[in-house]
Structure formats: structure tokens, C-alpha cells
Amino acid sequence: MVRLSAITPSGPVQLGNYLGAVRRWAVDGGEDDVYFISDLHAMTTSHNPSRLRALTREQLAVLIAAGVDPRSVSVQSDLVRELGALTWVLECTCTYGEAARMVQFKEKSVGRPSVRLSLLTYPVLMAADILLQGAREVPVGDDQRQHVELARALARRFNGTYGEVFAVPRAVVPPTAARVRDLADPSRKMAKSATDAAGTVFVLDPPDLVRRKIRRAVTDEVARVRYAPEEQPGLANLLEILAACTGGEPAALADGFTGYHDLKEATAEAVVEELRPVRERTRQLLDDPAELDRVRAHGAERTRDRCRHRLDAALRLSGLG
Incomplete structure (x- = not known):
């Protein structure tokens, strides 16, 4: 059974990320699990391209250094063509109302005169992440549970309309982990994107x-x-x-x-x-870019091989190709 989890390079990996997720991935991860750096998700708000690239490499190195199986690790943008194709198919399956009612979109767009369209559509990209890999379990917190429900709805709708392609995933509560709060303000979680x-x-x-x-x-x-x-x-x-x-x-x-x-x-x-x-x-990994590139390339190829047949079937059944 495939489980899928991700970490977004919105800032350097902090203690809460490590104790709450990364360390658990290293200890409990199975050979079929998928762990990836969701650098595409980091583009829904204003970002610095050079910093995004550097943080992506740093997070990849941290995951490998922490003991996460390199065969299970990849970078989201290395599958940008596959994800782009499936995201479009799923956007043609999703309704505007479904996307607009996502709580995170409502919270992050409130009071702003303008937001990026990707803030509205990235839950569909997240659905593509999940469905492309055939994930059946997605460990998430309450803030992401609604997005997994959208992936479930899109999988069912596509399967019912065009033919059985996608496993229907379910959100699962991850094992109890450390609840790390900000040292300067324990009323909030420790965050890698904190301004202070x-x-x-x-x-x-x-x-x-x-x-x-x-x-x-x-x-x-x-x-x-x-x-x-x-x-x-x-x-x-x-x-x-x-x-x-x-x-x-x-x-x-x-x-x-x-x-x-x-x-x-x-x-x-x-x-x-x-x-x-x-x-x-x-x-050591950051000082050896050739080794890190090798690990990244291997992870991308393995992930691409795992999803190719699923994407081909989705495109063919929906009338493309």
C-alpha cells in the first residue's frame, strides 16, 4: 500500500518538521511509500527563484541525511510534465465551486485585492500528486484533510465518467508526534516560514x-x-x-x-x-552536489516509472493522445 507525504520548501527545515514528520518517515517508511519536496506548491505566493531552488536542494539533503529511503524520495518539479498533464485533466473534472470552497484558499485570500490563480487551483495539483502515484493513504493534519477529500471526489468522478484508473485515497491521522511550539511564542506552532x-x-x-x-x-x-x-x-x-x-x-x-x-x-x-x-x-551532501544530483535523478526516474502507466491510461480514456 502506497502512502504519500510531502514537505514544502517555504523555509529551512525546522525542529518541528523533523520531529513531527521527517524522523517518522525514516523510521516507519515502507519501500512503496512516496516522500517528496513540493516545490511547485511553494509558488502559490510570491517567491524568490534562487531561494526556492536552494531550499529544495537543502530539504532533499535533509531527508536523505535523516535516513529516509532515497528510493522513496523525489522532487515534485522533476515530474512537472506528468503532473502538468494530469492536473489539467483533473481541472477539467473539478468544478469552480469545489476549488473555491477550500478553507485554505478562503483564509489566505481574505482581505487581499489580488491573489495568484495557483492559490485557487493548487489543491487540484495536490490531487494530481496523490492520484498519479496511486497513493491509498495520505497522512495529513486537519488543515489538509479537505484537500484529500477533493482528491477522493475527483478520483471517483473520473473513474465513473471515463473508466477505472485511480485508487481512491483516504486521509489518515499520522502517528502521534512531537507538538513543537514556537520558543518565543508557545501559542503558535514552530514554523519554517516564521518572520521572526x-x-x-x-x-x-x-x-x-x-x-x-x-x-x-x-x-x-x-x-x-x-x-x-x-x-x-x-x-x-x-x-x-x-x-x-x-x-x-x-x-x-x-x-x-x-x-x-x-x-x-x-x-x-x-x-x-x-x-x-x-x-x-x-x-556533506550539500558539499557533494554530484552525489545529491545522482540521488535526485534516481528518485525522479523511479517515481516517473511508477506513474507512467497511470498517466497514459488517464490521458487515453479522457480522449487525449
Whole structure:
């Protein structure tokens, strides 16, 4: 059974991405699973082409360095011709109303005098990502569940109108992972595209910078180490990060500390050691562009081979070619 997940190069990979997704892909991924860098999705808003290209390569290197099977990894734009063809077929299957009611489109377009058309249509591209690979399970959070439902609707509609081509995917809740919050503002998730990086630990941050960010993490004035996410969200965030890096339980770990300083120091060192091998291997890959290009080319070819028959059938049955 094929599972499909992606990461968008809207910024450098941060600790939440790594603990919540990338590390899980490396441990739990199967040989049929598909993990890709969704660089086309990063173009729905204004972007810098050179930065997009650099972030795409960096994210590819991070995935490989983290232990994700290189045979399962690819870059979305390497299949731009295949995806472009299927996206058009699916756009001719989708209605305007279905696209316009997507919550993310509504939220990101509100109050703006003009938005890119791709912001409206990218859920159809996401459906093409899913259906082209024959994915049956798509682990997503609540913010992407609606997009998977659109992919399901388009798969059923195409199959019913033209003939059976696509597996009907379903959204699944990913295994419980670390809930990493912004160190400077624990009311929000840690994000790779945050405008203020003071509360975000990036995978490639040098150790001293990681330590400095965690030492400055917002806590509270209660002056008591306990796991109470509602009353002490900043402290709970540190305990959850420490637990994710050490395999412990936040509440149990809290009993081992009498002060915030010691907790911050322990969390900082745990994060530094967790990220150290990934950071070092990523740097090696980025310093060896030929090897990274080889891995990327192999992933693209394998992914292309897996989807070719499905695309050919979709084009033929819909009257093209």
C-alpha cells in the first residue's frame, strides 16, 4: 500500500518538521511509500527563484541525511510534465465551486485585492500528486484533510465518467508526534516560514545557536517545573521537545528538574545531539552536489516509472493522445 507525504520548501527545515514528520518517515517508511519536496506548491505566493531552488536542494539533503529511503524520495518539479498533464485533466473534472470552497484558499485570500490563480487551483495539483502515484493513504493534519477529500471526489468522478484508473485515497491521522511550539511564542506552532526566527530551531542551526535559542525560550513566573500545557505552555513545550529527543514522557521528565535553567540546558543538549548527525550528513551532501544530483535523478526516474502507466491510461480514456 502506497502512502504519500510531502514537505514544502517555504523555509529551512525546522525542529518541528523533523520531529513531527521527517524522523517518522525514516523510521516507519515502507519501500512503496512516496516522500517528496513540493516545490511547485511553494509558488502559490510570491517567491524568490534562487531561494526556492536552494531550499529544495537543502530539504532533499535533509531527508536523505535523516535516513529516509532515497528510493522513496523525489522532487515534485522533476515530474512537472506528468503532473502538468494530469492536473489539467483533473481541472477539467473539478468544478469552480469545489476549488473555491477550500478553507485554505478562503483564509489566505481574505482581505487581499489580488491573489495568484495557483492559490485557487493548487489543491487540484495536490490531487494530481496523490492520484498519479496511486497513493491509498495520505497522512495529513486537519488543515489538509479537505484537500484529500477533493482528491477522493475527483478520483471517483473520473473513474465513473471515463473508466477505472485511480485508487481512491483516504486521509489518515499520522502517528502521534512531537507538538513543537514556537520558543518565543508557545501559542503558535514552530514554523519554517516564521518572520521572526528567534523562536524557531532549524535543523542546520549550529549547536551554539540552538543552545542560545532554547536558553531564551519563553517560560513563566510560576517557578515550578511541572507538565501543565494549559497553565504553563512554554514550559510544557520544552518538556515535550526533551521527551521527543530522549524517548521519555513529559510529565515524568518534569520530576527530574527543580528549576527552569536546568531544564533548558538539558533540552538544549538533547536537541543538539538529536540534530548533530543529520546536520553533519546534510552538510556533506550539500558539499557533494554530484552525489545529491545522482540521488535526485534516481528518485525522479523511479517515481516517473511508477506513474507512467497511470498517466497514459488517464490521458487515453479522457480522449487525449
